[in-house]
Amino acid sequence: MVPADDLQGAAAANWAKTLGVKSVYILHDTETYGKGIADVFRAVSKTNGFEEKGYEGIDKKAQDYKALGSKIKDANPDLVYFGGITQNNGGLLLKDLRAAGYTGKFMGPDGIYEQAFLDAAGDAAEGAYFTFGGIPGPKMTGKGKEWYDAYKAKFNTEPEVYAVYGYEATNVALNAINKVCKKDRAAILDAVFATKDFDGVTGKFSIDANGDTDSLTMSGVQAKGGKFDTANTTVLK
Numbered sequence: 001m002v003p004a005d006d007l008q009g010a011a012a013a014n015w016a017k018t019l020g021v022k023s024v025y026i027l028h029d030t031e032t033y034g035k036g037i038a039d040v041f042r043a044v045s046k047t048n049g050f051e052e053k054g055y056e057g058i059d060k061k062a063q064d065y066k067a068l069g070s071k072i073k074d075a076n077p078d079l080v081y082f083g084g085i086t087q088n089n090g091g092l093l094l095k096d097l098r099a100a101g102y103t104g105k106f107m108g109p110d111g112i113y114e115q116a117f118l119d120a121a122g123d124a125a126e127g128a129y130f131t132f133g134g135i136p137g138p139k140m141t142g143k144g145k146e147w148y149d150a151y152k153a154k155f156n157t158e159p160e161v162y163a164v165y166g167y168e169a170t171n172v173a174l175n176a177i178n179k180v181c182k183k184d185r186a187a188i189l190d191a192v193f194a195t196k197d198f199d200g201v202t203g204k205f206s207i208d209a210n211g212d213t214d215s216l217t218m219s220g221v222q223a224k225g226g227k228f229d230t231a232n233t234t235v236l237k
Contacts, residue, residue, distance in 0.1 A: 001165040001172070001202065003133035004212050005033065008109055009040025009083075011218040011236040012131045013048055016079055016107060019129075023051040025077040027068075027093070029084030030057040037109050038083025045081075053077040060088035068093075069100025078104050085111035091120020098124040105129060113161045118223055125223045132161050134202050135219050136230040140164075147201040168200045172207075 016024070024045050028038035035057065042055060053075040058065065072080060080097060084090055090112045097106065108117075110132035118125045137148040137159055147167060151159045175198065176191035195207040205215045218236040221228045 001168045001213055002110075002162070003215050003218060005037045005109070006040045007216060008131050008133060008218055009037045010044045012037075012081065012107060012109065012220075013041045013044035013050075015129070015131065015220050015234065015236050016045070016050070016081070016105075017048045019079075019105065021050060021078040021105065023053050023077045023079070025054040025072050025075055025080045026052065026056075027080065027082045027084070028057050029060045029082075029088035029090075031060075031084065031088065033111060034082075034084035034088070036083070037111075038081065041081050041083065051077075058084075058089070058093060060084070062089065065089075065093050065096035066100060069096045069098075069102060072097060073101045076104070080104065080106050082106070082108045082112070084108070086114055086117040086120065091117050091122075091125070094121045094128065095124040107131070110161050113221075113228070115158075115160070115227075118226055118228075125226070128223045129220060130223070130228065131218060131220045131236065133219075134164070134215070134217055135235070136161075136221065136228070136233055137164070138230045139219075139233055140201070143199070143201045144203070164201060168202050171200055172198060 026038050026042050028035040045052065054072065058068065082090060082093060090108065094106055107129040113130040113132045140148050147164065151163065172192060172195055176188050179191045180187045193207055193211060197204055197206055203215060205213045208214055220234040220236050221230055
């Protein structure tokens with residue numbers, strides 16, 4: 001249900017260009033998701049003419065990143081891009097970068113677009129940039145707004161970025177089951193792949209031959225005051 005990571009990595013690099021970035025230092029957490037999205041960001045960065053000040057995988061179980069922070073401070077890139085997830089020390093990484101004196105921009109994907117990252121990074125997260133597929137709950141319209149309002153009413157909290165996709169995936173699966181109407185996994189899977197123009201809470205979309213949504217919408221937000229500033233969301237694609 002989530003737009004493919006290659007789209008997000010490219011959208012991030014293009015967003016960085018509009019922010020005036022000329023040089024980058026690219027980090028990743030060595031996992032398939034993190035390295036994959038960092039590599040796409042890296043490729044588009046080269047196309048955009050960014051100077052690459054560094055590219056490396058971090059030790060996701062390190063006690064601190066002080067030495068890396070000092071190295072990046074000395075390299076002085078306009079932006080540090082981190083491909084990875086919160087659970088692989090994303091917050092501590094940013095905290096140590098700031099503690100080392102790095103004052104440039106920091107950007108990451110939806111793997112760190114969650115309150116847990118902001119809590120882990122603390123004040124260091126202020127002004128950081130985040131990309132993700134779709135648009136945030138407060139900006140949704142139609143069926144999306146109905147879902148968002150219902151979620152807020154039931155749980156009295158902002159939904160995390162993946163919540164809406166869990167809901168959407170369930171509806172796609174139920175739709176396929178209702179079409180097949182029998183206990184046949186292969187037929188149900190075929191029905192999921194045959195999904196066309198599904199009118200869901202994230203908009204109207206189809207599933208392609210790879211099992212991906214054809215939705216291309218990407219968004220970007222900044223962290224401000226310990227929260228995500230969704231009121232000033234940037235639509236990237």
